[in-house]
Amino acid sequence: MATGTERQGTDGTAAFGGVSRLRGVVFQYVTFAASLFGILSLAVLLGYVFWDAFGLETAESAWYATMVVTVVLPVAGFLLYARRNPLAGRTALELAATATGGVLSGFALVVVLEVIAGSGLWFAYFLAVGVPLGALYLYGRRVEASWTGLAVLGVLVAGPVAGTVLLGPLSRIGGVLGGPGVYYLSVIAPTALVARHVVDGYLDGPNGNYVALATLVVPILAVPAVDTVAVLSRSVWLLFFPTLVVPFSIVAGRNLAAPGRRVGVVGPLAFALGVGLLAVVPDLLGITGPSPWFDWQYVTSAPSQTAEQAGLYPAIIGSIFMIVLVALLTLVLGVGAALYLEEYAPSSGPAGAVTQLIRINISNLAGVPSVVYGILGLAVFANTLQFGFGTVITAAFTLSLLILPIVIISAREAIRSVPDSLREASYGMGATRWQTIKNVIMPRAIPGILTGTILALGRAIGETAPLIMIGVATTKFSPPSGLFGKMTAMPMQVFTWSSYPSEAFQHGVVAAGVVTLLIVLLTMNSVAILLRNEFERGDY
Amino acid sequence: MARNEDTMADGESNPGTDERLITTDVTAGLDEGSAAATDSSRTMIEARNVDFYYDDVQALNDVSLSIPEGKVTAMIGPSGCGKSTFLRCINRMNDLIDIARFEGELRLRGKDVYDDDVDPVALRRRVGMVFQEPNPFPKSIYDNVAYGRRIQGMDENMDEAVEQALRRAALWDEVSDQLDKSGLDLSGGQQQRLCIARAIAVDPEVILMDEPASALDPIATSKIEDLIDELATEYTVVIVTHNMQQAARISDKTAVFLTGGELVEFGDTDRVFQDPDSDRVEDYITGKFG
Numbered sequence: 123m124a125t126g127t128e129r130q131g132t133d134g135t136a137a138f139g140g141v142s143r144l145r146g147v148v149f150q151y152v153t154f155a156a157s158l159f160g161i162l163s164l165a166v167l168l169g170y171v172f173w174d175a176f177g178l179e180t181a182e183s184a185w186y187a188t189m190v191v192t193v194v195l196p197v198a199g200f201l202l203y204a205r206r207n208p209l210a211g212r213t214a215l216e217l218a219a220t221a222t223g224g225v226l227s228g229f230a231l232v233v234v235l236e237v238i239a240g241s242g243l244w245f246a247y248f249l250a251v252g253v254p255l256g257a258l259y260l261y262g263r264r265v266e267a268s269w270t271g272l273a274v275l276g277v278l279v280a281g282p283v284a285g286t287v288l289l290g291p292l293s294r295i296g297g298v299l300g301g302p303g304v305y306y307l308s309v310i311a312p313t314a315l316v317a318r319h320v321v322d323g324y325l326d327g328p329n330g331n332y333v334a335l336a337t338l339v340v341p342i343l344a345v346p347a348v349d350t351v352a353v354l355s356r357s358v359w360l361l362f363f364p365t366l367v368v369p370f371s372i373v374a375g376r377n378l379a380a381p382g383r384r385v386g387v388v389g390p391l392a393f394a395l396g397v398g399l400l401a402v403v404p405d406l407l408g409i410t411g412p413s414p415w416f417d418w419q420y421v422t423s424a425p426s427q428t429a430e431q432a433g434l435y436p437a438i439i440g441s442i443f444m445i446v447l448v449a450l451l452t453l454v455l456g457v458g459a460a461l462y463l464e465e466y467a468p469s470s471g472p473a474g475a476v477t478q479l480i481r482i483n484i485s486n487l488a489g490v491p492s493v494v495y496g497i498l499g500l501a502v503f504a505n506t507l508q509f510g511f512g513t514v515i516t517a518a519f520t521l522s523l524l525i526l527p528i529v530i531i532s533a534r535e536a537i538r539s540v541p542d543s544l545r546e547a548s549y550g551m552g553a554t555r556w557q558t559i560k561n562v563i564m565p566r567a568i569p570g571i572l573t574g575t576i577l578a579l580g581r582a583i584g585e586t587a588p589l590i591m592i593g594v595a596t597t598k599f600s601p602p603s604g605l606f607g608k609m610t611a612m613p614m615q616v617f618t619w620s621s622y623p624s625e626a627f628q629h630g631v632v633a634a635g636v637v638t639l640l641i642v643l644l645t646m647n648s649v650a651i652l653l654r655n656e657f658e659r660g661d662y
Numbered sequence: 663m664a665r666n667e668d669t670m671a672d673g674e675s676n677p678g679t680d681e682r683l684i685t686t687d688v689t690a691g692l693d694e695g696s697a698a699a700t701d702s703s704r705t706m707i708e709a710r711n712v713d714f715y716y717d718d719v720q721a722l723n724d725v726s727l728s729i730p731e732g733k734v735t736a737m738i739g740p741s742g743c744g745k746s747t748f749l750r751c752i753n754r755m756n757d758l759i760d761i762a763r764f765e766g767e768l769r770l771r772g773k774d775v776y777d778d779d780v781d782p783v784a785l786r787r788r789v790g791m792v793f794q795e796p797n798p799f800p801k802s803i804y805d806n807v808a809y810g811r812r813i814q815g816m817d818e819n820m821d822e823a824v825e826q827a828l829r830r831a832a833l834w835d836e837v838s839d840q841l842d843k844s845g846l847d848l849s850g851g852q853q854q855r856l857c858i859a860r861a862i863a864v865d866p867e868v869i870l871m872d873e874p875a876s877a878l879d880p881i882a883t884s885k886i887e888d889l890i891d892e893l894a895t896e897y898t899v900v901i902v903t904h905n906m907q908q909a910a911r912i913s914d915k916t917a918v919f920l921t922g923g924e925l926v927e928f929g930d931t932d933r934v935f936q937d938p939d940s941d942r943v944e945d946y947i948t949g950k951f952g
Contacts, residue, residue, distance in 0.1 A: 470760040543797035549758060551810040551860065552787030561813070562799060 171640075174633030177413040184409045192403065193396035200389040213377045213386025220373045221390070223652065224366030226645040230442070231309075231361045237601065238443045241304040241357065243289070245296030248308040250285030251277060256312065301357035306341070313364035314338050321372065337368055416634035424599040425615065429626035432619070434638050439601035440514065440609035441642065445583045447518035448525070452578065455522070456529030457571060459484075463530070464537040465559055481534075488527035495524040496591025504592050511593035515605045520588050525578035532574020536567040565657070572654040576647050583643060586613045612639045706731040706868060706898040707752060712766035714747055714923065716759070721747045722923040725766075729915070734890060734899045736913035736931065738906055740946070744923030745902045749870050752900065753789040754782040770868070787814055790861030794873040796853035798845030798860070803828075803837050806845040806856055810864040823863055831859035832889050851882025858889060862897070869893060871901040875908065887912050906947060910935050918943045 173179065204211030235244050254277045285292065296304045314337040322330035341363045348359045377383040404411050415429075423433030463484075467477040499520025503509045509516040540563050548558040595610045596618040602609040616635035619627050707729040714722035722744045729735045737745040747756065754775060756762040767774050775785050787810075798806050807824045811817070824841070828834040833855040837848070845856050854874055861869055871890070875883040890912050893899055903909050909916055909931065916934040918927040920942055927934055927943045938944045 468760060474760065541797070543793060543795055544799060546755065546758075546791075546793060547797045547799065547857070547860075548809075550753065550755060550786060550791035550793070551813065551864070552783055552785075553809075553813045554783050557813045561809070566800065 171633045171636050174629045175414065175416040175637040177415055177630060179412075180410060181412040182410045184407070185404050185411045188404050188407075188409065189400055192399040193393065196392040196396050197389070200392060204386075204389065207385065209382050210386035210389070213383040214389035216373055217370070217377065217387065217390045218393075220370050221366070223648060224362075224370055226641075227649060228362040228365040230645055230649065231365055232358055233439060233442050234446055235305070235309075235361060236301070236357055237439055238446070241299075241301040242293035242296035245299070245304045245308060246289050246292035247282065247285040248304075249292050249295070250288065251281030252308065252312075254281060301355075302360055305357055305360040309364055310337065310341055310360060313368060317368055317372070333372070337364075340367075414634075415630035416637050420631075420634050421638060425597050425619075429624060429631050432627070432631050434612065434615060434635055436598045436601045437610050437612045437615040437635075438638060438642065440598070441583055441611045441613075441639075443514050443602055444517050444521065444609065444611060445579060445646065447514070448521050448582050449575070449579055451518065451522040452526055452529045453575060456526055456575070457533050459526075459530050460533035460537055460571075461559065461563075464534050465555065465563065484527050484530050488531055491587075492524055492585055493587045493591060495520055496588030498523065499588060499592045510606055510608075512595050512608045512610075513606050514602045514609045516592050517589055517594055517609060517611070520592055521582040521585060524585065524588060525582045528578040528581070529571075529575050532578070533567070533571045536570025536574065537563060539570060540566045568657045569654045572650050572657070576650040576654075579646060579650075580643055583611075583646070584613055584639065586611075586617055589614055612642070704731045705729070706771065707900070708767075708769045708772075709748070709751075710767040710769075712748070712751065712764070712768060714744070714751060714756070714765070715763040717761040720923060722751070725919075725923070725925045727917055727925060727928045729898065729900060731898050732894065732896075733914040734894045734901060734912055735915040735917065736909035737900070737902045737917045737919060738904060738909045739919035740921060741904065743919040743921055745917075745919045746872050747923070748919070749872055749900060749902050752868070752870055753786045753791055755786075755791065757782050787864060788866050789868045789870060790864065790866035792854070792857050792861055792869065792871045792874045795877055796850055796857055798848070798853050798856050800844060800846055802842050803845050803848070803856060804841040807859050807863045809860060814864060816864070827859040827863035828856075830862055830892070831855045832885065832892070833859055849882070851878050851885060854878060854882070854886060855889065858886075858893075862893070866897065868898045868900065871899065873902055873904065876904070883908075906935075918946065920946065 200214065201211075204214065235241070255274060258273050258277065299307070314334040317337050318330035318334035320330075321333045341360055344359070345356060348354050348356060374387070377387060419431075420433050421438060422435050423431065424436055425434070426432045463477065463481060467480075468474045469477060499516060500511075503516045503519045504511050504513075509519070544562050544566070545558060548562045553561070589611055594614055595608055596614055598608065598610040612635060616632055616639070619635065620632050622628065622631075705728045709728070710726050712722050712725040713720065725744075725748060737748065739745045750756045751764060751768055752770070752775070756764065764776055768776060770785070770789070773780070775782075790810075799809060801809070804824055807827050808820055811820060811823055816823070825834060825838075828837065833852060836852060837843070837856075845853065848856060854877075858869075858874070874890075875886045878886065887908065890899055890901065894914075901909075901913065913931045915929065916927075916931040917925055918934065918938075918940075920926045926940050927938055934943070935947060938947060
C-alpha cells in the first residue's frame with residue numbers, strides 16, 4: 123500500500139503513515155461491554171435482594187435525607203479528602219477492614235466453638251491436637267530439629283484419634299473449667315503468644331511482651347463491664363476479644379502513633395458516628411425508617427409460620443457446621459491426592475498410563491451434575507455406611523465428594539506452577555522428596571490451593587440438589603445436635619420459604635435468607651483470603 | 663546423618679573408595695584398581711563407557727573420562743551434545759526423569775554411584791550443583807544458604823557457616839546487612855553467587871556447574887569466573903559451558919562433546935585448544951561450526 127510517493131509528507135519530510143486499529147478498538151469495546159453487563163447484572167441482583175431484605179421501601183424520604191446527611195455526606199467528604207491524601211485513605215481502609223473482619227470472624231468463632239462444638243468438645247481436641255502442635259512448633263523454632271516435621275505429622279494423625287478415644291475424660295476437664303476458662307486457656311493465651319510474635323517480628327513500636335501481657339490481663343479486667351451487657355456472655359466476649367479487640371487495638375494504635383496516618387482515623391469514626399446518629403435521630407424526629415427483615419431476631423430464632431417471627435438460626439448453624447467439615451475433609455483429601463498425582467505418581471510406563479487415566483477422570487468428575495453426587499451420598503453414606511438420612515455427617519461427606527475434583531484440580535495446578543528449577547535446586551542440595559515438598563513446594567503452592575478451595579467451598583455452601591437427595595430436612599426448628607444430628611441448610615430453608623404463599627415470605631424473608639447466605643459466604647472467603655495473603659507474604 | 667565438616671574436602675584421608683555414599687553398610691565389591699588412573703593427580707570422578715538414553719534417544723555415547731581432584735574441568739560443545747546430561751549423571755539428577763536410562767560405570771572416588779546400594783540423596787549431599795538460571799528459593803538470603811545444612815541436620819554454628827559460605831562466594835560484603843531480604847531481590851549475578859554459596863555451605867566434595875554464567879552480563883560473569891578459580895583450591899569443579907573462551911580461561915582440563923553425545927576430545931585445556939587431535943574439534947574451536 124505504501125508507495126514511494128506516499129512515504130513523502132507534503133513538506134518533503136518522511137511520513138510514517140498510519141496502522142489501522144479498527145478491529146482492535148472494536149474488540150476492546152466489546153470486551154468492555156461484556157464486563158460491564160456482567161457487573162451491572164450482579165449489581166441489580168444484589169440491589170434487589172438488599173432492598174427487600176432490609177425493607178427499604180417502608181422508609182420515608184425524610185429518613186433517606188437523614189441518611190445522606192449523617193452517613194453519605196461525611197463518608198463522601200472523607201473519600202474526596204482521601205484522594206488527595208492516600209495515606210489517610212489507606213489508614214481508613216485498614217481500620218474498616220480490621221473491624222469488619224474482626225466482627226465476622228468473631229461470629230464465626232462463636233458459632234464454631236461455642237454453638238457447634240461446645241467448650242468441652244473443643245477443649246478435648248485442643249488438648250489432644252492443638253497443645254502438642256503448638257509445643258512442637260515452638261520447640262522447632264528454637265532448635266531446628268529435623269524430627270519435628272515428622273512429629274507434626276504424627277500429631278495430626280494420632281491427635282484426633284487420641285482426642286476421640288479420650289473424649290470423656292478430656293472434655294470433663296473442660297467441664298470443670300467452664301466455657302470462659304476453656305476459652306481463656308485455649309484462645310486468649312495462644313493469641314497473646316501470636317500477638318507478641320507479630321508485634322516483635324513485623325512492627326516496630328511497643329514491646330511485644332507488654333502487648334502479650336495486655337492480651338492476658340485486659341479480658342479479665344473487663345469482665346465486670348461485660349457482665350452488665352445482657353447479650354454478651356463471658357464466653358462470647360473471650361472469643362470476640364482475640365478476633366476483634368486485639369487486632370483492632372494493634373492496628374489503631376499503630377495508625378494513631380504515626381503522625382501522617384492519624385487523620386485517616388476520621389473516616390471510620392465519622393462512619394460509625396453517622397450510623398449511630400441514623401439509628402437515633404429519625405426516631406426522635408418521628409420519621410419512619412426501613413423495617414428490615416434481616417436483623418438480630420432473624421439470625422437468632424427458629425423458622426416460624428409468621429413472617430415477622432421467622433428466623434434462620436438452625437439453618438445457619440447447620441450450614442456452617444457442614445461447611446467446616448467439608449473444608450477439613452476436602453483440604454486433607456484434595457491436597458493429598460494432588461500432591462501424590464503431581465509429585466509421586468509415575469508419569470511413564472504402564473503405571474504412568476494409569477496415572478494419566480486417573481487425572482483425566484478427576485477432571486471429568488468435576489463436571490458431573492450435583493444430583494448424581496446426591497444419589498451417591500444416599501446410597502453410600504446414608505444407606506450402606508448407616509450415617510443416617512439428612513445428618514450433618516452424610517451431608518458433609520456428600521458435598522466433599524462433590525467439590526473434591528475441583529479442589530484436586532486447582533491444587534494440582536498450584537503444585538505444578540511451582541517452577542521445576544526450585545525442585546531441582548532442592549533435590550540438587552540433597553533434599554529428599556518429602557523435604558522438598560515440605561520446604562519448597564508447599565509454601566509456594568498454598569496460596570493457589572487456597573484460592574481453588576475458596577471457590578469450591580462457595581459452591582458447596584450454596585448446593586441444594588444433593589442435600590434434597592440425601593434427605594436433608596427443608597425446615598428444622600433446632601440446630602443439629604452433633605455429627606449424627608439431623609440438619610437443614612440455608613439454601614434449603616430459603617427455597618422452602620420461597621414456595622410459601624404469603625408475600626412477606628416470598629419477598630422479605632427469602633431475601634433476608636439470601637443476604638445471610640452471602641454474608642456467611644463472604645466471611646468464609648475473607649478468612650481464606652487472609653490466610654492466603656499471609657502465606658504469600660511470608661517466606662516459609 | 664550429621665556429617666562432620668572437617669571430614670570433607672580432604673581426600674587424602676580416604677583413598678580409593680568411600681563408604682560415606684553407602685547408606686546401607688555394604689562396602690564389598692569395591693575394587694581398588696578403579697582408582698588406578700591417577701597420573702598427575704588423584705582422580706575424583708571416573709566415567710567408563712557411559713551410555714545414556716532419554717527413552718529411545720541416545721544422549722551419551724560411550725563416554726569415558728576421568729576428572730582430577732581439585733581442578734576445574736570444563737565441558738564444552740554445541741547445544742544438545744550431551745554435556746549437561748553427563749553433568750547431571752554425576753549427581754544422578756537424571757533419576758528424576760522417568761524415561762531416562764543410564765548404562766556404564768561412573769565412579770566417584772572409586773565408588774560407582776549407580777550401584778544399587780548408593781542413595782542418590784546421600785550422593786547429592788556430597789556433590790553440589792549450580793544451575794544455568796539462578797534459582798534461589800523464595801526465602802531470605804540467610805535461609806537460602808542455610809537450606810542445605812538444615813535439611814542435613816547440620817544445625818550447629820549456623821550463623822558462622824552462613825557467613826563463611828557467603829564470604830567464599832564473594833557475596834558477604836554486598837549482603838551482610840540484609841540477610842533477611844528475599845534472595846529473589848538480588849540481581850542476577852548476585853543470585854547466582856547466592857546459589858554457589860548455598861551449594862558450598864554444606865561443604866561438598868565436587869561442585870557441578872551447568873552453564874552458571876550464561877544468563878549473566880559480562881561483569882557478573884567475570885565475578886563468577888574469579889570465584890570458580892577460587893573454589894578450585896578447595897573443591898573439584900566440573901563446569902559445563904558453551905563459551906569456549908570461558909573454558910579456556912578457567913579450566914585445567916577440557917572435554918569436548920560433539921553432536922550425538924560423543925566425547926571427541928579430552929585433555930589439558932591448553933593442549934585441547936592449541937593442538938586438538940580431532941579435526942572436528944579444531945573446526946568447532948575455531949568457530950567453523952557449532
